[in-house]
Amino acid sequence: MKLTDPKILSNARGLRKNMTPQEKKLWYQFLKNHPLHWYRQRPVAHYILDFYCPTLRLAIELDGSQHYSDEGLKYDERRSEILNEKGINIVRILNKDVDNNFINVCEYINAIISEKMNA
Numbered sequence: 552m553k554l555t556d557p558k559i560l561s562n563a564r565g566l567r568k569n570m571t572p573q574e575k576k577l578w579y580q581f582l583k584n585h586p587l588h589w590y591r592q593r594p595v596a597h598y599i600l601d602f603y604c605p606t607l608r609l610a611i612e613l614d615g616s617q618h619y620s621d622e623g624l625k626y627d628e629r630r631s632e633i634l635n636e637k638g639i640n641i642v643r644i645l646n647k648d649v650d651n652n653f654i655n656v657c658e659y660i661n662a663i664i665s666e667k668m669n670a
Contacts, residue, residue: 559594566592566599573613573649574601581657582611587664596637598630607667608639611660615646640667 570578574591582589582602593603595610602611614627631641642663648656 563592563594563599573646576649596633609667610639611642611644613646613649614643
């Protein structure tokens with residue numbers, strides 16, 4: 552699929568309008584005003600990434616419980632392989648960590664950004 556595939560673009564728009572509470576928190580309290588430019592619900596390949604920084608080729612995925620079923624784990628593993636082949640690194644963060652350890656989540660993301668910027 553192309554980036555301009557109307558279905559994936561429509562899905563991405565819908566996801567931006569209906570972000571989870573954890574996505575809203577990470578976006579509005581951290582990534583939206585970050586010095587690096589971040590996109591939310593960004594179509595890449597035939598996937599929609601929760602958050603994506605093209606400068607670093609870094610995606611942040613917030614994972615709820617559905618990601619930890621056998622099916623969810625297999626899907627995420629394959630998805631990560633495909634995105635890694637395109638040079639995109641994936642960082643997975645649990646929704647419960649955004650809820651319960653938000654400052655640590657932000658520090659973790661900043662550490663990854665710093666590491667990538669200094670590589």
